[in-house]
Amino acid sequence: MGREVSESCVDSLLTEMVSMYCNRLYANKPELAASRIDAIGYQVGHQLSERYTMERPRFTDHLDAIKFICKDFWSELFKKQIDNLKTNHRGTFVLQDNRFRWLSRMSLDPSPENGDVPQENSEAAAENKAAQVPNMHLHFSCGVIKGALHNLGIACAVSADTSHLPACSFVVRIKP
Amino acid sequence: MQFFGGTEISPSLPAATASGNNGHMMYVFNRNGICLLYREWNRPLHTLNAQQDHKLMFGLLFSLKSLTAKMDPTSVEKGNLGVPQLPGQGCSFHSFRTNTYKLSFMESPSGIKLILITHPRTGDLRESLKYIYNLYVEYVVKNPLYTPGTPIRCELFNTALDQYVRSIS
Numbered sequence: 001m002g003r004e005v006s007e008s009c010v011d012s013l014l015t016e017m018v019s020m021y022c023n024r025l026y027a028n029k030p031e032l033a034a035s036r037i038d039a040i041g042y043q044v045g046h047q048l049s050e051r052y053t054m055e056r057p058r059f060t061d062h063l064d065a066i067k068f069i070c071k072d073f074w075s076e077l078f079k080k081q082i083d084n085l086k087t088n089h090r091g092t093f094v095l096q097d098n099r100f101r102w103l104s105r106m107s108l109d110p111s112p113e114n115g116d117v118p119q120e121n122s123e124a125a126a127e128n129k130a131a132q133v134p135n136m137h138l139h140f141s142c143g144v145i146k147g148a149l150h151n152l153g154i155a156c157a158v159s160a161d162t163s164h165l166p167a168c169s170f171v172v173r174i175k176p
Numbered sequence: 177m178q179f180f181g182g183t184e185i186s187p188s189l190p191a192a193t194a195s196g197n198n199g200h201m202m203y204v205f206n207r208n209g210i211c212l213l214y215r216e217w218n219r220p221l222h223t224l225n226a227q228q229d230h231k232l233m234f235g236l237l238f239s240l241k242s243l244t245a246k247m248d249p250t251s252v253e254k255g256n257l258g259v260p261q262l263p264g265q266g267c268s269f270h271s272f273r274t275n276t277y278k279l280s281f282m283e284s285p286s287g288i289k290l291i292l293i294t295h296p297r298t299g300d301l302r303e304s305l306k307y308i309y310n311l312y313v314e315y316v317v318k319n320p321l322y323t324p325g326t327p328i329r330c331e332l333f334n335t336a337l338d339q340y341v342r343s344i345s
Contacts, residue, residue, distance in 0.1 A: 008318065015320040105318045107332035137320055 002051075014102060018137050034139045041143020042150070049148035052076050062174055065152045066093050073148060091174040095145075100168040102141065106134060107165070134162040145170055200294055200341065204312070206325060207287025209234045213328045215337065237281060237289060244269040270302055284309055294344070304344050311336050 018037060026033040052073055059065040070082035074097075084096035138160040146158045155175040162168050204213040211230040224232065245251075248267045271280040278298050282290045282305035290305050290312075315333035316322050322330060 011318055015318075018320065105315055105332065106320055107315065107330045108321065109329040109331075 011102065011105075014137070014140060018140070022136055030136070034136065037136070037139040038143040038146070041140040042147035043143075044140075045144035045147025045149075046151045047147075048077070048144070049073065049151045053152070059152055062091075062154055063087070065149065065154055066095075066172065068152075069145060069148060070095055077144075091176065093172040093174075095170045095172065096167065097169075098167045100141075100166055102137065103134060103162065103166045103168055106137070134165060135160065138162065138168065141168075142170065145172065200292075202293070202308075202337070202341070203230070203233055203289075203291040204328065205230075205234055205237075205289040205291075208325070210325060211327070212288075215334070217338075217341065233291065234289075237291065240272075241268055241283075271300075280305060282306065282309065288312065292341075298344070301344070304340075308337065308340065311340065 017040070021033040021036055022030065026036070053068070056068075059068065066085070066087075070085050074080065074082050078097075078101045080097075080099075080101075082095045083098045084094075086094040086096070142158040142160050146156060149156050149158075149172070157173045157175065159171050160168060161171065200217040201219055202213065202215040202217075203211060206212055209231075211234070214226070214230065223229075245267055251267065268283060269281065271278060273279075273296055276296060278294050278296050280292045280294065280298070280301040282302065284290075288309065290308055292301060292305060292308070294301070311333060315336060316328050316330050317324070319330050319332075322328070
């Protein structure tokens, strides 16, 4: 059901969107760029969850809704399920995907250039910079999850962590 | 898994030809002559510095392509020698072989030139070059962090390429 579009097109569109917001529109304001990208993801997630829950009954509790995100929602989007779900039973969930599709082709510069900066500083700076870039690309996915959950009646905040590309964890904190 | 690099040569080559052998290298150029990638797995002899080496290689290929197209006995129209041809237009050479190495070449319609230099007893590498071009598309072009036209610095591409080239010969 529905129409299909090539995956390469979606990948290129997302890449260009992040690049446009980060480098051209809000070049010196990464927080604004991040929140704009997040808002776009929110809209997308909102509409997608509407479409994918069309024939289902209402969810009884938060855990069911999160499980829906992990299994059905993720399968519709990425043809696989979330690999690992952890919770502290107090409103925080960690969704881990060991090979996140939108990050699977991202790879960093293997040899950071050392100018005349001392060794420890340049390594920390390179690591810092390296960590920032995948994060920008993840704001969209965080927005998608947030929008999907909001449509199911759950207000939450979502953040992402990419310490090991291409694995990626999304931390969902439900607002009481 | 054994790392193919340094002074180790493919096991199928007899030891006698090891001395003075160019061994395995790889160049990737774009349509403007910028060397996007230069990988070296076994090159005992370095005669030029990197810049000159790249320029020489690019010039050589440009001239060879032009020459082979001009000398094509089956083609009807013959332009002037040196007129640049669109990729895919006319005929294009795909390899040449000397007694110490074989150079295999492939140009994509977008102007990306792949050059792979191997030992002389390698077979036809056109399919391998197509596979490597596929790796380039997957890991470089689709990498959100890569700017087209700049040297390739993608770890995934380097790893996949090393692994594949190791399996060719």
